[in-house]
Amino acid sequence: MHSDSDFHVLLTNDDGHEAPGIRTMRSVLQREGYRVSTVAPSREKSATGMSTTTRRNLPLSELGGGIWHLDAQPADTVLVALRHLLEDDPPQMVVSGINFGPNLGIGLHASGTVGAATVALLNGVPAIAVSAGMLFEEARQTPRLFPSTHGVLEPAAEFTCQVIESLRRKPETDGRLLPRGIMLNINYPPVPRETIRGVLYPEVSTGHMIELGYRRCDETGHLIPRYHANVDPARPEREEGDVRAHLEGYITVSPVKPSWNPPPAEASNLLRRLDGILKPDS
Template sequence: MKFLLSNDDGYFAPGLTALAEALSALGEVVVVAPERDRSGASNSLTLDRPLSLRRAASGFHYVNGTPTDCVHLAVTGFMPDSPPDLVVSGINHGANMGDDTIYSGTVAAATEAFLLGIPAIALSLAGRPPTHFATAARVAVDLVERYRAQPWRGALLLNVNVPDVPYAELKGMRVTRLGRRHKAEPVIPASNPRGETIYWIGPPGAVQDNGEDTDFWAVAEGYVAVTPLQIDLTAYRQLQFVTEWLQG
């Protein structure tokens, strides 16, 4: 089995190293990740300059671009004649739940694989700072072994969040939906050395929807949250309203 690994924390991130070490026991591992931390890059592609692909001493490959760039370049340019069987993005340093998935570079890398027709998993460790990377890596192995025993019918995109606890303390896995947050906190003003006002993006808002079927609830209760994602953003319930609005 051939794996393509990426992330948004950079090729030097310990979560990526833990993931590569764990999955190397199950097949061939190719790593193509950003050269620096690109957290929050979402699904952005670099279109205003060329990209470069370099190989680090670790054997990992790194790109001067976004997580989406990494997967797109790897699948369509670096390994087009031998595509991966599965793309795994992570292990992210922190959770990617609810609305966070819209901004997440970790989820974006997996999404790009899915759009290219390759099954993908985005894997995040819900700790700040994260500690138990071995737990998340073992969850990745569990999921891959399940996949090998019972392959998915067509490409599937899973968002997986792992509680930051020892593996033995996990209560199991729950299939969940995305929860919701309140709106983000306001930006934080500051001054640069020239006395000009600059702004830091504030922290995410508090959790608003954390019902028992959500990823927020599952992780808080000690379960691995497994959320299948889709890309179709069409608001189907609004189609009739907009049609009538335009006609009226």
Template sequence: MELDSEPHILLTNDDGIDAPGIRALHDALSAVGTVTVVAPDRNRSAVGRSLSYGRTRSSDDDFSIDLETDSFTSPVPHTDHELGYAVDGTPCDCAIVGTKGLEPEPDIVVSGCNSGANLGAYVFSRSGTVSAAMEAAFLETPSIAVSMDTLGYDRDLEPADFERTGEITADLVAGVPGTGLFDRVDYLNVNVPRPDREPNGFELTRPTEIYEMDAAFENGAFQLTNRLWQQMANRDIPDAEDTDRHALLKERVSISPLRVPYEVVDTEPVQRILEDVL
């Protein structure tokens, strides 16, 4: 990504356009580029890479596939907002309409700042924050997903709490052009320590592949237990030192350089197996 002028930045999130994290990033990024905000009109956390495309709304909470449509175009309703556009849709809807529906097209997409870290390979298809960055990467637009750890931070978050995260994000956006970084990677997943903890530098990481969810059926009800966050709270994790979770527990900014899935495996062994099976 090489630019002759300040970058055009598309800013989105999954916490909703009124969340304090996106306000802080908007203010910080406005100092290094032209910012256009296209974000969900309400909280859309953990919706992953879901889209509104091909669906019609039959009620506020119910979607149904319209099998009778003769069009491959679906509306994505929005309202104007002081920061930009509040979209009645998902983070990936926002990434698509923001990269392809506005002029000029953005040079880079920033998704965040999420209230809560997004760590581990398992989270990428679940997190709306990371999914928006991934969607932009699929559309060949460089992108950065930004999240801030809030585990144990027990007071209401305000834009000021994200100020340091905004500065880090602005430094990345301003410093990337001309480096060739996005010739090598498609997007970055950035996780910043809690606002009441001083970062101890940054570390390039790989997403942990450890995934530990437990379930139980007790007293007539199902329950889920997230062992990963339980470990984080106890500061006792089994992850290797080069992983994102490990870096965050050392109070370091975790930066995972990633390429969009899916990497094609060596097909010869698969071919042999399937020839025997099919």
């Protein structure tokens, strides 16, 4: 599988421009013939969602070869790329990742990886967020090296290229790579390629895979944020949607539509209850 070099991909992430995931993704995209521009945060900016930087200047560094890093949020990198750096050479696709760790369930709302892809989508550019899973037992090891996650970065990048090629071969009837207002969220499980159970296209779960808690640090009252597993990897049947499929060893590809509008039927009863609140009593 080799693409033509005219297809332009903007690559970003939330782990920072030197992270292994984005470096692997760039290498594989280029190997497959894509023209890649990288605009990524200068350092790790995980769990920043779609937040942007507005109250200070944004230091921008050009490394050459179509690579920039920006001292700002992942969402900023996409906006700076689309509205400044690549304004005269816009990308045809934005890939955000590969994130070092899964982005599943309602954790998508906080993810800087997914947030960057969402910003691209809202600016009219097809977008894919890509993440590689972690094994909880490796998170408890010292030092925390996560060999299983490192081991699936290249397969995850290769799979992403297969997805892009499939979208290009079979576009929407209007020629779009993805339907208007929809992006893809890919999660690759942290297991050897030969043990992958397949590819599933699940809905995003309403549960947490990883939950954020807090504990008091000392007498000053400062709190330390702590992530902890909210699932039992040995009991995936207790979960639903993309979380369950990921725990069961499937690659998940979930279409995501970032909209604040509920289906009209679901909102109609609420609106009927609110109707008339500004009308004078009869």
